[in-house]
Amino acid sequence: MTDVHEPAVRPDNPRFSSGPCAKRPGWSLDALCDAPLGRSHRAKPGKAKLAEAIELTRAVLGVPDDYRIGIVPASDTGAVEMAMWSLLGARGVDLLAWESFGKGWVTDAVKQLKLKDARVLEAPYGELPDLSTVDFARDVVFTWNGTTSGVRVPDADWIPADRAGLTICDATSAAFAQALDFAKLDVVTFSWQKVLGGEAAHGMLILSPRAVERLESYTPAWPLPKIFRMTKGGKLIEGIFRGETINTPSMLCVEDYLDALKWARDLGGLEALIARADANAGAIADWVARTDWVDFLAVDPATRSNTSVCLKIVDPRVASLEAEAQAAFAKGLTAALDGAGVAFDIGAYRDAPSGLRIWCGATVETADVEALLPWLDWAFARQIASLADAA
Known part of the structure; x- marks a missing residue:
């Protein structure tokens, strides 16, 4: 092979993976030394850490005070599916897909939930569907940023404030790097291992008051696994959104997320x-x-x-x-x-x-x-x- 000379300067950090993503600059294992390991996450120290993670998320992202924020199982995938299984079916749904993860949510709605009134709006890799054709009398499921296509919605101007349906937004590679207009979003999901470089397996679920109202007034026709259940007796289980997680979280991962959030806060x-x-x-x-x-x-x-x-x-x-x-x-x-x-x-x-x-x-x-x-x-x-x- 013809000789090709190497460049003189190398990146200090060669980690450009799209998930799990690079740790914050200066990160080391010392950042995790305050994790309450070997303790129940339901004990006071664990509950305090989980509540702090929720409130720092609210502060850094600018989540409105009346939106609920919960830590849920199974990364962003778990958070999206938790929302879809719990909220969809009350009215028709428009599903937007322009890359692999959006197509995955289409599969969930059409082949797993078998929703009868599901309309799929697709575009090839590199493009967006025609957003002007979305019907907001229906629920809408979409990714804000297509992680596998590098295509994002430019803003939320295409979403009306007076919509009748809910907007369910997979924002996992957008949160903390793009301006999410929460007034236009009823469900927002993301995972820690993207923009803040946290550890995997935990998802975040953010619900608007309209989404909570749907949860408390609608019962899906299908059975819900325990890890998807957000209501009891027709009322929201508020503890989920105070850090009382549905299943056992890794407090080591929580500590890492807190470290990233504090870095983000201190950065500006x-x-x-x-x-x-x-x-x-x-x-x-x-x-x-x-x-x-x-x-x-x-x-x-x-x-x-x-x-x-x-x-x-x-x-x-x-x-x-x-x-x-x-x-x-x-x-x-x-x-x-x-x-x-x-x-x-x-x-x-x-x-x-x-x-x-x-x-x-x-x-x-x-x-x-x-x-x-x-x-x-x-x-x-x-x-x-x-x-x-x-x-």
Whole structure:
């Protein structure tokens, strides 16, 4: 293979995975030393930690005082499914899907819950469905930020304030990096391992007063597993939203989440987190603008994610290959970066078009993104040289 010289500067932190994501700058195991290990999470120290996590979440995200926040099992997936199983079926539902996780919620609604009045609004990777066609007399399920496509809704202006249905929003790769308009959202879910780089397995469920009203006035036709039940005797189980979790949480993970929340608060809160993600994504955008072999998967610049930045290889020598060969080229590129120790886990999601997916959330340093970019060119040149050698 033709020799391709390595760049001189390496990222200090090569962790650009889209989940679990990089820890906050300066993190170490010492941050977890105050975790109440070997204690019941229902004892006073555990309950205090869980309540603190809820209230710090409210403070950093700017969640309205009358919205409930709960810590629930099974990451963002558990939180979304908990909402869908508990709330859907009272009226028709519009399901928006433009990447793999949105398609997963479609499968849940149509094939598992078997909702008879379910309308699916789909778009291919890189695009959004026509948001003007959404019917807000119905419930609406959507992802704010498509983690596997790098496409996000630009804002919440398309959602009316006087809607009749509920809006259920999977915001897992948007929370703490994008401005969520809670007045337009009745259910918001996310997980700790995304923008704040927390540990996996725990989800967050945020409910508006309208969502609580639905829970207390509607009983689904299907049985609910214990971990999905949020009401008892027709009333909300308020303890869930005070830190009295449905199942046993990891207090080590809770401590890690608290550490990340305090870092975010001390940094300047949501505004500072958004600025960091924007700076990271902006560094990639500047590089894409001057680089002819790569482009964003997101078609419209207004919908480009500032967290899960998805890129496609557009060089004619690669784009002209069969899909399987294109995927092999991209895998070779990411393998070279991994082997050099400069970028871990940046291949496109398995169901997405082949290419790159670089996490740019707030825990990533812009200097590391900037140091990565010449290495992307290096890895591409290596792969092109391999193509030429093979020919």
